Amino acid sequence: MTATTAPAATDTATAAPAISSSGLTKRFRGGQVAVDHIDLAVPQGSVYGFLGPNGSGKTTTIRMLLGLAFPTTGSAALLGVAMPDGATRVLHRVGSLVEGPAFYPFLTGADNLARYDAADRTADPATARARIQAALDRVGLLAAAKKRYRNYSLGMKQRLAIASGLLRPRELIILDEPTNGLDPQGTREVRALIRQIAADGTTVFVSSHLLAEVEQICTHVGVMRTGALVFQGPLPELRRTGAARVTVQTADPEAAAKVLTALGLADAQVTAAEGATAAEAAAILGDASPEKVCAELVQAGIGVRGFAVTAPSLEDLFVGLTGEGFDVSG
Amino acid sequence: MSAASTPAAGAPAGPGVVTEAGRIPSPVRAFGRLFGAELRLVLLRRRNLLLLAVTAVFPLIIGIALRLSAPRPQGGNGAGVAFFNQLSGNGVFLTFIALSTLLILVLPVVVAVVAGDSVAGEAGYGTLRYLLAVPAGRTRLLAVKYGVIVTFGLCATFIVSAVALAAGAALFPVGPVTLLSGTTVSLAAGLVRLLFVTLYVAVAMAALGAVGLAISTLTEHAIGAIAAIAIIVVTSEVVDSVPQLAAVGPYLPTHWWLSFDSLLRAPVDTSALLHGLLSFAVYALLFCSFAWARFTSADVTS
Structure with a gap:
């Protein structure tokens, strides 16, 4: 991995893992360890399923990756840029959906996206309208662009949140529980969208507590259990562990x-x-x-x-790694 | 911050660079864009429009009430009292009466609503995490938020002055202004003094806005932040009115608010004005620093 020549150095920089972390730990003020020394390695171009039951530390990890929460110890990097220090330098290359959609209810879908786009210091205001239309079109919300967010259905809200991650060409998309609360139809749509995004060469990091959802689209998986990363690697490798x-x-x-x-x-x-x-x-x-x-x-x-x-089903392996339900510790 | 470039594809090399997404605007232009978007949002929000409308109605009511009742030279016992005697002779004084009356609670509450909502409201809606993930930049977002609060306070203050001036002109005679010290200046000179009075009040509201911004970073419940700011204002005014606590008076956030009457004397009592402005500057600096320290170091958990 050591680069000896200048072009090679550039190569290693572009080939930096989409997400990496080392010893990433979050201890809350009460003393509870939500994330315990996890070492993530998400290769560029992969679709990485971040699995674990509710309360296993997935969202806290994502918050640290995006610089929303500060790690207690350890470090993380997105596209080779250290977080949270490099947040303003790298996050515009990263689209994200964190813990459900959040928009102003009294604004329309398009106006809500325009608001987030205005906050992006590297976005060209001249192309804002076109980019917002394109993002809405991509998630199938163009017809509802002028509708107030408060009147959106749960599935539309979720899709608008994904659209906010697609306002610019991204190298990495982080989706936290993107199908939460969606009906089977909506789940299929989101899955198709993720496939499409990945097909464009964007790395996708998708967290979920539903194995079935991830199994069909992921190339790599990481499995969380009570704050620890108990497995990480290509999906076939997880199968082999059984x-x-x-x-x-x-x-x-x-x-x-x-x-x-x-x-x-x-x-x-x-x-x-x-x-x-x-x-x-x-x-x-x-x-x-x-x-x-x-x-x-x-x-x-x-x-x-x-x-x-x-061979054991992936479901069995998953349950074996994360424990049966209702035993979320902490 | 944006100058440090990474060799990875798609990273900005600096302002003006054309990428597949378009031209990267200069930092100043990008800041202006965010400020404009946020200001529009605050100014066009129905709740805030209603607040501004209420602010505009007060001077009208005060003017009509004073026009209907005969002027009582010896009446009242508040700080703004001196102006009441002048009103029957000159409508311009309705502006000073309106400002000093609204400064007791209405203007501070109007500023408190926008300031208390600034960060706490975003946290409450959950939009704060998306703004930071955009990335808006924590310091940059806070600066925009404070700029919007100051601008909103300025608007509210100027609305009071403008409506009061119009109502005063309609209801009372207007002419050369006799100052509180007895000297008479031309109407134009009187209006210039009115402009400075209004600006002074706007600066006072900007200082209060900094207090509100700081409180707003502490919670995700906008209504709690708004109530806390209102309570601070009332407490400060109560403490300021207790003679036994006169020693702490000059350090209270509301103490210098009504000192604008110095501008209505000839010569102008600059010492009170400068003390007031110094107090506002210290409050703004202190609480903006607190807000910044808190906002740039706290986890966003909403």
Whole structure:
């Protein structure tokens, strides 16, 4: 990564991670640690799903990334610029939706966007109208541009917030729970929009407590649990962390379990027959090859009725990482 | 701040640079744009228009009431009393009567509404986090907010003077102005003095606006901030009227507000005026600094 020549130095600068943090920590005045030493690494061009249950520290992290809250310790950088010190230098390259939409209810959608655009010192006032129209068009709100924000539906409010992040060409978009409160139709629309934004080469950082929402669009994921980042990496890597299990349907599960254990498979378990479901023996496959396991079972005289290797669903992995519901600590 | 450039694509190299989004305006122009947008928002907001309308109605009511009642040379016991005796002879004095009457509560409350709402209102709506993420820049946003408060106070004060002058001219005779010290100056010279009186009151309101701005950075409940400012004004006036507490009087925020009557004497009592202006400057500086220190270091959690 060390640059030796001038052009290479420029390359490393542009290839700086879209978001990085090291030891980022937020301790609230009451002593509660909301974010605990997290090291984010969001590659440029990725769609990064920032997952975790409600109250796991996602929003606090995003607030620190955007310079809204100051970290207790640790540091963060957006597009290679240190935050919060570089806020005024880098944030105009970053679009964001933080903790739900917020606009003046007595202004129209377009006027609300014009207000935020006026606050941007690097935005060209001459192109403001055109850019606002384009952003509204992109989220499908052009027809409601002259309607007061107070009369917007929840989905329209959410889309207007996304539009405010699209007022300028951005290199990074940070979306905090963009589908919160949306109906399935709205959720699909937002998902399509995120795909579109990502297709333009913009890095997207999207936080959510819904795995299903993220699974379909993300290339990378980070999983938060009670303030700690318990997993981070490409989505396929998360899939790989799940240990595949081999399941054998047989009339004699105890004998099958013995064979599995003898083959060095861990965590062999027996499930008795129940109704139409045959009795099963199961174990973690590990490094063993399924073909060999099956052959050994037959060799040992086990009547194999069914044989399956199953990887855990992403949902299971997610719950395994974040814990079942209702155990949000703190 | 914007001078430091990054080599990454899309970063501004400085003002005037053309990017795919257009031309980057100069910092001064960009500041003017934000200030203009915020000022329009505050001035055109229905609630604030109503406040200005109420402010304009007061001088009218005072003028009509005074016209209907016979002037009583010995009446009253307040600070603005001296002007009442002059009114029957000259309508210009309605402006001073209106200003000194409205300074007790109406003008401070009008300024308090806009000042208290300035930051707390944004926090309450949640728009503060989006403005900062734009990024508006914390110091820059605070400067714009204070500029809008000062401008709004200036508007309110000039509305009082203008309406009172018009009403005074309609209801009473107008001519050369006999000052409180007994000397008579031409109408034009009297109007110039009126201009300075109005500006003095506007500066007093600007100082109050700084107090309001500071309080506004402490909460996300605009109504709480507005109430707190009003309470400060009333408390200060009460304390100022207790003779046993005369020692603290000159340090109170409201103490010098009515000192504009110095401008209605010949020669002008500059010592009281300068004391007043010094007091306003100290209050503005102190509370703007406090607001800045607070606003640039506090987490935005709304």
